[in-house]
Amino acid sequence: MPLYLDDDQTALQDTIRDFVAEHAPVSHMRALRDADDKTGFSRDLWKQFAEMGFTGILVGEDQGGLGLGHVEAGVVLEEIGRNLSPSPFLSTAVAAVEALKGTGQAERWFPGIIAGETVAALAIDEGAKHRDTVAMKAERSGNGFKLTGAKRFVTHGHTADLIIVAARTGGSDNDTDGITLFAVPKDTAGLTANAERLADSSLAARLEFEGVEVDADAVIGEVDAGRTPLDRLLRAGRTGASAELLGVGGGAMNMTVGYMKQRKQFGTLIGSFQALQHRAAHLYSEMEVARAAVLKAQQLLDQGSERADEAVSVAKAMTTLATTLSVQEGIQMHGGIGMTDEYDIGFYMKRARVLAEMFGDANFHADRLAIAAGY
Amino acid sequence: MTDLDTFRTETRAWLAENCPPEMRKPVRSEDDVCWGGRQFKPSSPAQKEWLDKMAAKGWTVPDWPKAYGGGGLSPAETKILREEMAAIKARNPLNSFGISMLGPALLKYGTEEQKLDHLTKIARGEIRWCQGYSEPNAGSDLAGLATSAEDKSDHYLVNGQKVWTSYADKADWIFCLVRTDKTSKQGGISFVLFDMASPGVSTKPILLISGNSPFCETFFDNVKVPKVNRVYEENKGWDVAKYLLGHEREMISGMGLASSGGNPLIDGAIATVGLGHDGRLADPLLRASIAMFEVRAKAFGAMSERFIDELKAGKAHPAQPSMMKYYGTELNKSRYELMMAAGGSDALEWDSERSRGGAIPRSWLRTKANSIEGGTSEIQLNIIAKRILELPA
Ligand SMILES: Cc1cc2nc3c(=O)[nH]c(=O)nc-3n(C[C@H](O)[C@H](O)[C@H](O)COP(=O)(O)OP(=O)(O)OC[C@H]3O[C@@H](n4cnc5c(N)ncnc54)[C@H](O)[C@@H]3O)c2cc1C
Numbered sequence: 195m196p197l198y199l200d201d202d203q204t205a206l207q208d209t210i211r212d213f214v215a216e217h218a219p220v221s222h223m224r225a226l227r228d229a230d231d232k233t234g235f236s237r238d239l240w241k242q243f244a245e246m247g248f249t250g251i252l253v254g255e256d257q258g259g260l261g262l263g264h265v266e267a268g269v270v271l272e273e274i275g276r277n278l279s280p281s282p283f284l285s286t287a288v289a290a291v292e293a294l295k296g297t298g299q300a301e302r303w304f305p306g307i308i309a310g311e312t313v314a315a316l317a318i319d320e321g322a323k324h325r326d327t328v329a330m331k332a333e334r335s336g337n338g339f340k341l342t343g344a345k346r347f348v349t350h351g352h353t354a355d356l357i358i359v360a361a362r363t364g365g366s367d368n369d370t371d372g373i374t375l376f377a378v379p380k381d382t383a384g385l386t387a388n389a390e391r392l393a394d395s396s397l398a399a400r401l402e403f404e405g406v407e408v409d410a411d412a413v414i415g416e417v418d419a420g421r422t423p424l425d426r427l428l429r430a431g432r433t434g435a436s437a438e439l440l441g442v443g444g445g446a447m448n449m450t451v452g453y454m455k456q457r458k459q460f461g462t463l464i465g466s467f468q469a470l471q472h473r474a475a476h477l478y479s480e481m482e483v484a485r486a487a488v489l490k491a492q493q494l495l496d497q498g499s500e501r502a503d504e505a506v507s508v509a510k511a512m513t514t515l516a517t518t519l520s521v522q523e524g525i526q527m528h529g530g531i532g533m534t535d536e537y538d539i540g541f542y543m544k545r546a547r548v549l550a551e552m553f554g555d556a557n558f559h560a561d562r563l564a565i566a567a568g569y
Numbered sequence: 570m571t572d573l574d575t576f577r578t579e580t581r582a583w584l585a586e587n588c589p590p591e592m593r594k595p596v597r598s599e600d601d602v603c604w605g606g607r608q609f610k611p612s613s614p615a616q617k618e619w620l621d622k623m624a625a626k627g628w629t630v631p632d633w634p635k636a637y638g639g640g641g642l643s644p645a646e647t648k649i650l651r652e653e654m655a656a657i658k659a660r661n662p663l664n665s666f667g668i669s670m671l672g673p674a675l676l677k678y679g680t681e682e683q684k685l686d687h688l689t690k691i692a693r694g695e696i697r698w699c700q701g702y703s704e705p706n707a708g709s710d711l712a713g714l715a716t717s718a719e720d721k722s723d724h725y726l727v728n729g730q731k732v733w734t735s736y737a738d739k740a741d742w743i744f745c746l747v748r749t750d751k752t753s754k755q756g757g758i759s760f761v762l763f764d765m766a767s768p769g770v771s772t773k774p775i776l777l778i779s780g781n782s783p784f785c786e787t788f789f790d791n792v793k794v795p796k797v798n799r800v801y802e803e804n805k806g807w808d809v810a811k812y813l814l815g816h817e818r819e820m821i822s823g824m825g826l827a828s829s830g831g832n833p834l835i836d837g838a839i840a841t842v843g844l845g846h847d848g849r850l851a852d853p854l855l856r857a858s859i860a861m862f863e864v865r866a867k868a869f870g871a872m873s874e875r876f877i878d879e880l881k882a883g884k885a886h887p888a889q890p891s892m893m894k895y896y897g898t899e900l901n902k903s904r905y906e907l908m909m910a911a912g913g914s915d916a917l918e919w920d921s922e923r924s925r926g927g928a929i930p931r932s933w934l935r936t937k938a939n940s941i942e943g944g945t946s947e948i949q950l951n952i953i954a955k956r957i958l959e960l961p962a
Contacts, residue, residue, distance in 0.1 A: 196644075197875035198884060451958050466961045471954035478953055479896045486875040487868035504867070511861075512868040560860035567863070569835050569850045 195497075197489055199265070206262075207269045210248070217242065218279035220538045226280060227395040233353050234389075234397035235280040243283065244310025252291045252430075257300065258308050263496035264430065268437035268488060275441020278538075278545050280396055282313045282350050284434045290314035292430035293358055293423045297415045299377050303356055315354035316427065317345035317378075317401055324554040328373050330403065332361035339363070339413075341376065341406040347551070351399030352389035355380045358427065359403075364418050375420035375427075376412045383407065394544035429506050432553040433495060436488045436509040439549045443481055443517030446524040446542035450474065453528055470527060477516075477523050484509075484516035504566060511559035514550045521546045576646055580653050587622045589615035592660045595831075598928055599781065602664050605694025607741050623662035624693045630668055633676070637684050638692025644881035666735075667691030667698040669820035671744050671762075674813040678760075678801040687762070699765070700817075701731045701745030701787060702810070708733075709948050711746075712755045712807060716789060718747035725749070725761065725799075727769075727792040733942075737772040737785035740765055744813075750804050760806030762798045769793075779934040780919070780927075817943045818890040819880070822897030826870055834859060834904060837929075838911035855910060862907055869900055888956035895949035898939035905933040 199207060218239055226236070243249055251267050253259020260266075267288050274281050286307055294300045306312030320329055320343070330343030341361055351357065357378045365372030378385065384406040387399040415423045451474055454465030464470060491509035494502035521543040525532040532539045550556070592615055596602055603609075603616050611617035623629050626640060632647045633639025642650065672691055675684055690696040707714040716729025727747055737743070742764055750757030765772075769792040774782040801809050838859060842852045850856035876893050879885040908929055909916045916933075918924035940946040954960045 196878035196882060197871065198879050198882070451960070454960060463961045468951070468954075471958075471960050472947065472950040474958055474960065475892075475895075475950040475953035478958060479892045482892060483865070483868045483872045483896060486872035489875065490871035505871070508864055508867045508871070511864040515864070556861070556864070557857075560857070560864050563863055563867070564849070564856060564860040567832070567835055568848070569839055569844065569856060569859070 195493055203265055206266055210270050210273050214273040214277050214279055218277055220278050223278045223280055241310045249287045249310050250308040251287055253304055257304050264433055264492040268492050271434050271437035272441035275438035276445035278541050285316050285349055286314040288434040289316055289427045289431040290358055293414060293427035299414050312355045313350055314356040315348050315351040317348050317357050317359040319347045327367045328360045328362050329367045330361040332363050332374055338409040341403040343403050345401045348399045348401050351401055352387040360424050370421050372418050373420040374417050375414040375423045376408055377414050378408055392548055394548045432506050432510045433491050435549050435552045436513040439513035439517045440485055440488050442542055442546050443520035446520045447477055447481055449539055450524045450527050473523055477520055480516040480519055484513045487512040507559035507562045511556040514556040517546045573645055577649050580650055584653055584657055588659045589619055591615040592619040593658045597925055604664050604697055606697025620662045620694055629663045630692045637688035663694045666700055670813050670817050671698050673816045674809050678809045696741045699734050699737045699740035699743050701734055701743045703733045705732050714746055716747050718749050723796055725794045727789045727794055729789050731787040733784050734787040735784045737787045738774055746806055746810055755807045757804055758806040759803050760800045760809040761794050763794045767792050779931040815890045818894035821943045822893035826873055834908055841913045859907055886957055888952050891949040891952040895946050901939050902936045905936045909933050
């Protein structure tokens with residue numbers, strides 16, 4: 195398979211590019227922020243996403259979805275990133291769908307997700323840095339389980355209809371086995387969600403589980419074998435976050451290069467200064483390399499390749515490096531105007547920082563590669 | 570099974586049978602690289618066997634047409650061949666400026682006679698080529714070259730000097746930029762081919778900081794070059810030169826890719842600083858530097874694949890080789906900085922047998938030229954800025 199988008203994927207890209215730019219440009223996000231919106235995204239827009247079929251992008255056609263892959267999901271996420279559109283797409287249509295896929299939970303949740311009625315959140319992280327450890331307890335109780343513990347950095351956690359929770363049914367914090375994944379419906383007793391606004395004005399919740407009782411049929415996949423669906427979720431989430439980062443970095447770069455062609459100082463366009471040209475060209479190179487890494491990860495995931503996991507870590511680390519550079523250069527090359535709230539470039543920096551932490555930062559993923567390579 | 574699956578199976582079987590075991594190990598030193606040519610002395614029987622077998626199948630240049638000594642493979646088949654060779658860590662059977670630079674230019678701009686003559690010899694490794702571009706006063710500003718070619722009806726009389734001509738002393742023929750019109754800078758250059766054994770050609774090696782002397786000063790004193798050896802039109806050599814440079818940059822960018830077989834950087838670091846009880850490199854900062862380097866190196870591996878795929882499909886921006894050249898060469902330099910740091914005092918040994926004649930420090934020094942040869946990093950950044958980002962002059 196060649197490492198570029200095929201004709202169908204390019205056509206999808208054109209469609210989604212127009213759609214997001216028209217319905218959810220940066221001004222959409224700004225308006226939500228200015229209105230102190232407490233949902234964090236527009237339910238109406240999410241419905242429109244559903245009408246276009248995007249909510250079922252990774253769901254098989256036999257289950258009412260589009261039956262497409264990670265490449266296509268990434269095409270959508272890149273445009274979401276480019277326009278800084280607040281959307282539950284990554285958590286719901288990508289990560290949650292992948293976790294539920296092929297399990298008994300799929301039938302129950304997919305119709306709502308596809309219809310744009312169900313929003314999912316991922317209760318994965320327990321510390322301020324993403325780790326593979328799971329400490330939260332799930333004890334057998336009655337015909338189900340009782341969940342006790344806390345999760346944080348749960349995007350949409352306060353509004354989600356479905357919360358996917360990783361908990362420990364056996365073993366100790368760092369064990370691979372003994373994890374079970376649960377599909378916990380909204381408003382389950384004993385679950386409290388406190389949403390906090392983050393630097394990028396998105397909302398993420400801290401969840402407290404105080405003996406939250408769930409039925410045995412809330413288990414996603416098998417008891418004690420939650421690593422499998424959790425890994426699917428993480429691979430999809432990490433790859434998706436990489437695609438979104440690519441959009442954020444690419445969007446910031448385009449703004450910056452555009453500004454260089456329009457801002458005059460010393461009687462000439464600042465884009466003609468070689469010191470800036472070289473930095474812009476270097477930035478372009480980093481972004482191109484990141485783009486290749488993302489597409490590679492997506493294709494390998496879609497092929498079910500055993501090399502996918504490594505490629506996913508490369509993609510997440512590389513997009514984090516490249517996009518961080520892009521937003522930093524973006525502010526610097528805009529000069530003073532880049533520091534103003536009125537100008538959009540600052541929003542790119544904020545969003546990049548949040549995505550950098552999501553599903554593991556560059557160090558986390560470089561460390562994973564090193565361990566896999568035996569050093 | 571699709572045709573491609575069949576091709577893969579057959580290719581795998583053929584390689585398994587025909588690639589000698591010695592040719593499945595990384596090259597040990599520069600002498601171990603096969604360049605072909607009239608003066609070619611194989612470093613081992615296996616090296617010769619491998620070249621001959623691959624050349625017979627046209628697989629030294631798998632995607633060239635069969636008529637010119639190539640394998641006539643499609644882009645997808647070429648990719649499979651590359652993958653299967655990598656899987657058994659097979660060496661490149663032939664390294665050649667003819668393959669990576671002149672060949673593509675002749676395929677596009679050469680006459681049928683030029684193609685039939687030169688391409689087949691390149692494919693079989695019979696003629697070794699060198700590149701006569703740079704002059705003492707024309708480096709980055711290449712179009713300012715002065716070597717003159719005077720029109721003598723059926724031939725040109727060439728006079729002047731080239732510099733930094735890699736392997737000029739070992740090459741059989743040269744592809745050379747000459748000035749056929751003094752009144753126009755880029756529009757007065759022609760692209761000619763001639764035999765280095767022609768009367769009036771002389772070379773003088775230049776010693777490099779790596780202790781090797783692969784390149785030369787090259788002098789032309791009334792060298793007669795038949796006009797049939799001019800590629801493309803008179804005074805339009807700059808088009809050919811630029812096209813060839815794109816391919817040169819593509820080739821040089823490949824240096825950013827890890828060599829096949831193991832990972833010398835990681836293995837070297839483990840050998841010198843060792844692993845701690847947790848299985849991690851005992852020097853945490855070195856480990857972090859290597860891990861972050863590997864992120865970029867692996868991502869660049871994907872970029873190379875994407876670039877070649879896009880190039881073959883005609884989807885690549887024409888200036889994209891500059892990006893590849895820039896990134897790949899800067900990456901390769903940082904790889905060797907890390908190799909030196911990982912190797913410690915072992916990596917400083919210059920002549921010892923243990924160090925294989927100082928292979929690492931000499932390579933480390935050699936990589937510093939990656940961002941100079943074929944156009945410096947600064948020139949590549951200029952090209953990206955102007956032609957891809959379309960920034961103002
Ligand atoms: C190992 C090696 C092998 C080579 N092999 C060959 C060969 O086989 N055949 C051949 O013809 N040539 C060969 N070269 C020559 C090579 O192409 C030139 O060295 C190169 O193009 C740079 O030219 P220069 O050395 O004259 O440097 P200069 O052009 O003098 O550059 C000096 C410095 O100025 C910078 N600079 C120049 N112009 C600009 C600008 N416009 N903007 C910003 N910075 C600028 C450069 O980046 C560099 O840092 C080889 C060089 C090396 C090192």
